[in-house]
Amino acid sequence: MFIFVMVITIVVDYYEGIQIDRYLNHDKKRAKRHLIISIIFNLGILGFFKYFDFFAILINQIIPGSPIPLLKISLPIGISFYTFQAMSYTIDVYRKDASAAHKIVPFATYISLFPQLIAGPIVRYRDVAKDMNHRHVTIENVNYGIHRFVIGLSKKVILANQAGTLYQQLMMIQPLTLLDGWLSALAYAFQVYFDFSAYSDMAIGLGRMFGFHFLENFNYPYIANNITQFWRRWHISLSTWFKDYVYIPLGGNRVSKQRLFFNIICVWGLTGLWHGANSNFVIWGLYFGLILWVEKVFLLDHLQKCPKVIQHGYTIVVILIGWIIFSSTSLNQIILHLQAMFHISGQLYSQAGLYQLYNYRYILIFMVFASTPLSKMFYQRYLKDHKWMVLSPFVMICLLLLSITYLVSGSYNPFLYFRF
Amino acid sequence: MNKIIAYFTSICFFIILISISVFTLLKENNVFSPLENRYLTTFPNIQINHILDGTYQEEIEKAIDDQIVFRDTWAMIESYSEEAIGKVENNGVYFGKNQYLMERFSTYDQEQVKYNINQINQFKQKNEVNVAFLLVPNSAAVLTNKLPVYHQDIKIDALYQTIDKQLNSTILFINPLSSLRLHQQESIYFKGDHHWNLNGAFYGYQEFKKQQNHIIVKKPEMITVNNQFKGSMIRSAHRYLNQGEAILKLRNNAEVVVQYDKVRKDGLYVDDNLKMNDKYTYYLNGQQAHVHIDCRNNKEDKLLIIRDSFANIMLPYLVNDYQSIDVIDMRYDHESMSEFIKKNDINQVLFLYNIKNFVADKNFVFLK
Numbered sequence: 001m002f003i004f005v006m007v008i009t010i011v012v013d014y015y016e017g018i019q020i021d022r023y024l025n026h027d028k029k030r031a032k033r034h035l036i037i038s039i040i041f042n043l044g045i046l047g048f049f050k051y052f053d054f055f056a057i058l059i060n061q062i063i064p065g066s067p068i069p070l071l072k073i074s075l076p077i078g079i080s081f082y083t084f085q086a087m088s089y090t091i092d093v094y095r096k097d098a099s100a101a102h103k104i105v106p107f108a109t110y111i112s113l114f115p116q117l118i119a120g121p122i123v124r125y126r127d128v129a130k131d132m133n134h135r136h137v138t139i140e141n142v143n144y145g146i147h148r149f150v151i152g153l154s155k156k157v158i159l160a161n162q163a164g165t166l167y168q169q170l171m172m173i174q175p176l177t178l179l180d181g182w183l184s185a186l187a188y189a190f191q192v193y194f195d196f197s198a199y200s201d202m203a204i205g206l207g208r209m210f211g212f213h214f215l216e217n218f219n220y221p222y223i224a225n226n227i228t229q230f231w232r233r234w235h236i237s238l239s240t241w242f243k244d245y246v247y248i249p250l251g252g253n254r255v256s257k258q259r260l261f262f263n264i265i266c267v268w269g270l271t272g273l274w275h276g277a278n279s280n281f282v283i284w285g286l287y288f289g290l291i292l293w294v295e296k297v298f299l300l301d302h303l304q305k306c307p308k309v310i311q312h313g314y315t316i317v318v319i320l321i322g323w324i325i326f327s328s329t330s331l332n333q334i335i336l337h338l339q340a341m342f343h344i345s346g347q348l349y350s351q352a353g354l355y356q357l358y359n360y361r362y363i364l365i366f367m368v369f370a371s372t373p374l375s376k377m378f379y380q381r382y383l384k385d386h387k388w389m390v391l392s393p394f395v396m397i398c399l400l401l402l403s404i405t406y407l408v409s410g411s412y413n414p415f416l417y418f419r420f
Numbered sequence: 421m422n423k424i425i426a427y428f429t430s431i432c433f434f435i436i437l438i439s440i441s442v443f444t445l446l447k448e449n450n451v452f453s454p455l456e457n458r459y460l461t462t463f464p465n466i467q468i469n470h471i472l473d474g475t476y477q478e479e480i481e482k483a484i485d486d487q488i489v490f491r492d493t494w495a496m497i498e499s500y501s502e503e504a505i506g507k508v509e510n511n512g513v514y515f516g517k518n519q520y521l522m523e524r525f526s527t528y529d530q531e532q533v534k535y536n537i538n539q540i541n542q543f544k545q546k547n548e549v550n551v552a553f554l555l556v557p558n559s560a561a562v563l564t565n566k567l568p569v570y571h572q573d574i575k576i577d578a579l580y581q582t583i584d585k586q587l588n589s590t591i592l593f594i595n596p597l598s599s600l601r602l603h604q605q606e607s608i609y610f611k612g613d614h615h616w617n618l619n620g621a622f623y624g625y626q627e628f629k630k631q632q633n634h635i636i637v638k639k640p641e642m643i644t645v646n647n648q649f650k651g652s653m654i655r656s657a658h659r660y661l662n663q664g665e666a667i668l669k670l671r672n673n674a675e676v677v678v679q680y681d682k683v684r685k686d687g688l689y690v691d692d693n694l695k696m697n698d699k700y701t702y703y704l705n706g707q708q709a710h711v712h713i714d715c716r717n718n719k720e721d722k723l724l725i726i727r728d729s730f731a732n733i734m735l736p737y738l739v740n741d742y743q744s745i746d747v748i749d750m751r752y753d754h755e756s757m758s759e760f761i762k763k764n765d766i767n768q769v770l771f772l773y774n775i776k777n778f779v780a781d782k783n784f785v786f787l788k
Binding site for chain 1: 422423425426427428429430432433436440485488491494495497498499501505506507508509526568569570571572658
């Protein structure tokens with residue numbers, strides 16, 4: 001069903017792209033009108049499918065007498081990504097950052113490119129325009145793509161899922177203790193990172209197998225020394241998108257202090273909302289917006305004079321609190337979790353928390369290693385361009401097979417009717 | 421050199437993916453997984469309306485999960501790799517020392533416990549019979565020195581005390597925890613199954629008799645009838661490489677006649693079941709709603725056992741002490757126990773449950 005939404009998006013934005021291109025040089029107003037149509041259209045689709053119910057509930061709550069019926073439509077797959085891609089295309093054409101696509105097939109390929117359709121990255125047309133027309137499927141590309149894909153797959157099914165189970169186990173502890181609070185935040189941080197960056201790895205890998213060069217989406221975000229840096233390393237394609245198409249058009253940094261505050265809060269409220277039609281995502285976005293503003297106004301200067309340990313410690317704590325907001329379903333849950341973390345209520349540790357810490361001790365250490373550049377350095381030093389290079393296929397095969405075992409065993413659950 | 425490695429990697433990658441897909445599609449659909457004891461999803465037939473509403477795609481995904489080639493092997497490798505990365509359990513089963521696999525018991529529902537005990541108390545008030553309650557601990561509660569350094573089990577001794585306190589004092593409560601722990605160097609539980617074994621059941625029986633002022637000193641001789649038993653814990657934790665274990669029987673058994681469904685047979689053991697996967701069903705044929713045992717002796721007492729499967733393996737000892745024993749599983753038999761007792765002149769009732777099963781059992785509503 002929802003395939004039609006995508007087809008319509010392709011047709012509309014293809015047409016608008018050509019129109020913008022046609023009028024750009026002699027009738028800028030008309031070109032702008034087409035750009036606005038395209039933006040309204042894409043935001044309209046996204047707003048309708050993703051946010052209708054969210055705002056309907058909000059309005060119904062504010063105005064008691066206005067029963068807007070809820071649609072309860074399920075989200076078309078990848079809609080947040082491809083509408084953003086489509087918008088980046090028409091805007092870039094208007095700004096002359098990209099030339100318009102004159103054939104519909106390559107353009108349709110761009111919008112519906114399957115490797116990154118579901119979970120990003122948001123690929124901009126100008127970054128792949130060259131590949132669209134001159135793709136080269138070479139053995140080097142395929143080989144690189146396979147490595148990238150297998151690493152992504154194992155990150156997802158081994159690391160992210162392990163972190164996910166740990167998180168779930170810890171969240172079952174009632175009430176949370178200080179240890180459980182921090183450990184679960186850490187587990188969630190690893191889950192989100194390994195999950196999301198794994199999808200990007202797989203997308204980049206698959207893309208490369210077919211000759212596309214997607215830009216990197218993650219750059220070891222957890223080694224950042226402040227939040228400003230963190231957001232240059234986390235989901236890069238999204239932050240770039242908001243920077244280029246929202247923040248800078250609003251005036252960016254070169255505005256008054258009040259306006260800067262407005263710009264940042266606006267961008268980060270939207271960023272939060274993009275992650276999901278739920279108030280906790282908006283709070284999460286605003287939380288980061290506020291911290292980024294504080295960093296920009298004064299904190300960053302002071303912070304950079306501190307020892308690295310303090311900078312990094314501050315960053316991790318802010319990020320972990322962010323993930324608590326991100327993962328919680330209610331304000332109450334956020335407060336309870338934070339109370340446990342800062343020992344406002346509850347015990348220091350629980351037996352169950354200690355047990356999980358012990359159970360996952362090596363995995364947690366490995367996750368720390370895997371989320372820093374050390375893992376890549378290790379890989380390049382010993383497996384790439386080195387005499388041990390012959391081993392690299394076997395490492396890849398083992399990782400692939402191991403991922404399959406974890407995939408299978410996820411569904412492998414003895415049915416315990418022989419319980420008694 | 422670089423190119424050769426690149427080609428080699430690529431070819432291996434595609435061979436693995438293609439061969440797994442091809443073999444999965446070509447091999448015959450497995451309908452049942454004996455190791456998991458459940459029915460598997462098979463590949464669905466193509467139906468246009470199912471494709472359109474998405475159920476076909478969902479079915480296909482489930483079928484791929486269930487039908488993938490070497491499914492059991494994949495799951496097994498996962499279990500061993502989990503151990504290799506330092507995990508102390510898989511799927512709720514601890515990796516104990518000496519290949520002991522022990523079920524985790526980390527939570528229970530207090531309300532359910534209260535309800536079940538209350539049901540037993542009321543049952544005792546209604547019926548003029550001796551009531552005993554033997555609660556068998558789970559292996560992790562007894563074999564404490566075989567547990568991993570850190571574990572997450574509940575405080576079992578406290579749970580026993582709570583149950584003892586809530587139980588009507590006219591009911592004989594038998595707590596075999598300390599006597600079983602005394603013998604934890606012996607083999608008293610299966611390594612790969614959640615049940616106690618014949619030797620462990622003897623100590624349970626001994627404790628049961630001791631509470632009734634009969635001291636039993638001599639343990640009867642046991643012989644091995646099979647040593648290929650791979651139990652439920654092996655299956656839950658996917659440890660298929662673990663060795664099979666011995667199924668024992670007593671050398672000298674009372675000549676009893678056993679009756680269930682429409683079967684009437686001699687002896688408590690079912691030899692045919694030794695060929696099956698779950699060899700524990702050797703004892704009293706596993707799950708039966710109602711088993712009547714005619715013990716063929718001149719004893720006077722008639723016993724009713726309301727039980728789970730932990731009782732099955734204690735029967736070889738009990739049959740010597742009673743004229744007849746009726747064994748009822750309330751999951752399948754919902755008749756009124758009080759009427760049954762009156763009709764058959766039962767004068768002893770024994771509730772025999774594993775503690776982990778008892779605290780979760782929802783069938784005490786049927787105890788009337």
